[in-house]
Amino acid sequence: MLRVLSAAAIGLVFGTGIVIAGMANPAKVLNFFDVFGTWDPSLLLVMGSALVVTFIGYGFVLRRPAPLFDRKFHLPTKRDLDVPLIAGSALFGIGWGIAGFCPGGAIPALGSGEPSPLIFVAAMIGGILGANALKAAFTRRQALA
Amino acid sequence: MTGILTGIILPKGDWNWRLAFLLGAIAAPAMILLLTGMSLPLQSDIPSWAIISGGLLVGVGVAFGGGCTSGHGVCGMARLSTRSIAATLTFMATTFVTVFVVRHVLGGF
Structure with missing residues (x-):
């Protein structure tokens, strides 16, 4: 319960920062x-102040053995x-440049x-689903070969 | 942001905190309006077909690239991750070129 409530509060803080900063405005x-x-x-x-705050915050947080509401940290490996x-990031940038929304802003x-x-979020979800279907089909083909 | 969202649309069993985070973020404009009377400035003269194409490209891009501005650009760069630094430099560059082409070559929005 505390985990869900803290996630909602963090989402609210994130969204407030995004909106006040203008990142939600294409x-x-x-x-x-x-x-x-x-x-x-x-x-x-x-971007600069977000990076500085996150860098300093991670310095404190990641020194702990685990988060407050989970057994371990989930970090990319x-x-x-x-x-x-690189190709995915390049496509992401082209889409961002056309629509003016990034996911965190939209x-x-x-x-x-x-x-x-x-409209943007609906199309983006379509893109995520399509790309994952493609990835799954590719993995299946590799498994068969 | 997209990592949290993807865990809901392709359910992995821990959707509840993810949904709570997204709902918190979506509540932000209403909370700001209630507290300050300030409404979110959202100017977009971009035609729907472009928003749809942009959204599709963003979706495919983050699914393969594994992150967006918040994931790679802030969280990953703050961990000094090489992958995130490479991803951020790549998407910043392609966004820059896309905006240049759309606005100054094609003369669009």
Whole structure:
């Protein structure tokens, strides 16, 4: 129960930060990338301060043997740079540049009641499902071969 | 963000804290409105077909790339993960090029 309540509180803090910073606003996000047009460098401060806070926070948190509400930390274990990582990230960036939403911006934006984040999140879920079906089919084919 | 979301749409048994996190995030604009009277500025003149194509690409990209701006860009980079640094540099570069092409080559939104 405490685990679920703390997750909701953390989500609320995350969403509040995203909304106040302007990361949920496609126009602001696209202007951040538009160095040769209507450039708005302020999101650099958002990313920069988020990184500094997380870096310092992880320094304290990851020194503990386990999180407060779990038996162990769940951290990524892969270390190597592979094609799916780079190709996937490249596609993600193209989509972000077209729509102006990234997942962390679009999900809090769902609470605005506007239609555009809803359309974006629905399409994104479609993309995740499609890609995972493709991955599963590929794994099956490799298992058969 | 997408790691938490994917655990709900492809259920892995621990969906309850994930859903609580997402609902907390979705509640943020309403809470800000209640506390401050400030509504979320959300300007998007982007046509629906572009939002749909962008959403699909983002979905496929995060499924293969294993993370988004919050996962690789903040959490992974803060752990000094080589994979996350490579992923973040890659998507920042392709986003930059895409915005340039859409706005200054194609003359769009």
